[in-house]
Amino acid sequence: MPDNFHFSTEIRVRLPETDAMGIVFHGAFFTFLEVGRTDYLRNLGLAGSHAQPIKDFANLVARACCDFRSSARFDDPLVIHVRIAEIRRTSFTFEFRIVHKQEARLVAEGHTVHVAIDPATTKPIAVPEAFRAQVRKFEGKALSEPKP
Known part of the structure; x- marks a missing residue:
């Protein structure tokens, strides 16, 4: 593991995720990031429902790079x-590395930035302390929490 x-979680490339040349279509990688993010949250006991993927608060993806x-x-x-x-006052950043399992070859890397929001107004809110604490416990010293 890097x-x-x-x-980490594992997937197998499905046929609809490939293009006419038989290579994974670039847009499919964002689905892979979502699978990783969902499995990570489930592993930490933070997964919510389809309507609210993180159980204690709503969030929006503000940036996605691959x-x-x-x-x-x-x-x-x-x-x-x-x-x-990283967890900031109203946002947090997931990082991803996608590796070919058998060849140990880096296939893609990326990150997504999420903003905690009030679902009624979609205005940013502070990332809840319970979420911070659970992530802090799991990530340890690797987690960055810049002071405002």
Whole structure:
């Protein structure tokens, strides 16, 4: 597992995730990030419902980035390494590394930035302390929490 990552989940590339050349379509990687994020939250006991993926508060994705390092194809086994790297006052950042399981080859890496919101107004709110504490406990010293 890459340094500073304490969680991973596995997927196998499905046919609809590939393009006409048999390579994983670039947009499918964002689905892989979502799978990793959901499994990470479930592992920490923080997963909510479909309507609210984090059980204690609503959030929106404010930024999503993915850098493609090598190709993946139909039926390739992939490992998605996931961590929360940073929690700020109203936002938090997931980082991802996607590796070909058999070849130990980096396929993609990326991050998503999420903003905690009031669902009625979609205005930012402080990331709840209970969420912070659970992530802090799991991530340990690898977690960055800049002071405002």
